[in-house]
């Protein structure tokens with residue numbers, strides 16, 4: 001099989017599921033990641049033959065894509081802002097909306113010149129914590145997650161990206177009552193209601209960790225409530241909370257915040273025009 005025949009095989013098998021440009025992107029990423037073949041080689045040397053062992057790998061990867069496995073898990077990596085992060089099915093694949101949340105924090109804190117204590121609740125791959133620690137060195141970052149496996153990935157990602165983060169295995173719904181004064185809380189906790197499952201794609205439902213996605217049916221704002229209660233005790237005056245939220249629950253979120261705190265609330269939309277982020281400021 002030649003480079004171009006491989007591309008055509010991908011196109012013919014995957015065209016029912018993906019757009020052609022998406023398939024070509026996948027193919028090029030796979031050649032680069034598995035065999036260090038540059039994307040330009042496809043145009044410059046389309047008739048180069050793959051060795052039989054490589055053909056075997058290409059066909060196995062194609063089968064995984066046909067089985068709805070996300071490309072990021074197949075490659076074992078993804079990019080988030082300027083970072084390259086390791087991802088496995090133990091962690092959520094970081095989303096572009098979360099890059100926007102990080103951008104908001106960085107914009108607000110770009111002029112600080114003294115240490116600020118920041119905590120990332122539900123860190124997953126570590127994407128938020130690592131970006132913030134890397135891009136604003138005055139942030140002293142703690143990141144927590146309930147999942148030991150997720151923390152292992154996050155720790156490796158922190159090392160790979162040369163950042164120092166205090167990782168802690170902890171449950172957001174049972175946080176220590178010890179006072180831990182904090183300047184900034186950032187969280188993208190699980191926020192999908194189980195009834196939204198029918199609108200979700202199989203590649204998410206069958207591969208990404210349910211613990212990172214879903215909230216209890218009867219208490220969908222559980223994580224936000226626990227974080228707000230924690231903030232009431234630990235957030236310093238002028239402290240700020242940044243939440244990624246489920247747009248379906250915007251009004252319930254606002255009611256929850258007003259019932260627990262007197263923080264001011266600011267909304268921000270994601271690139272798809274949905275209110276996806278909140279900034280809460282304590283006074």
Ligand SMILES: C[S@@+](CC[C@H](N)C(=O)[O-])C[C@H]1O[C@@H](n2cnc3c(N)ncnc32)[C@H](O)[C@@H]1O
Nearest residue numbers: 094122123124145146147171172188189190212
């Ligand atoms: C939506 S994911 C976000 C991951 C990452 N911060 C991101 O933005 O891609 C939510 C994370 O919360 C963690 N989590 C779920 N329940 C938790 C709990 N009770 N306490 C702490 N972390 C929890 C999951 O393991 C998962 O990593």
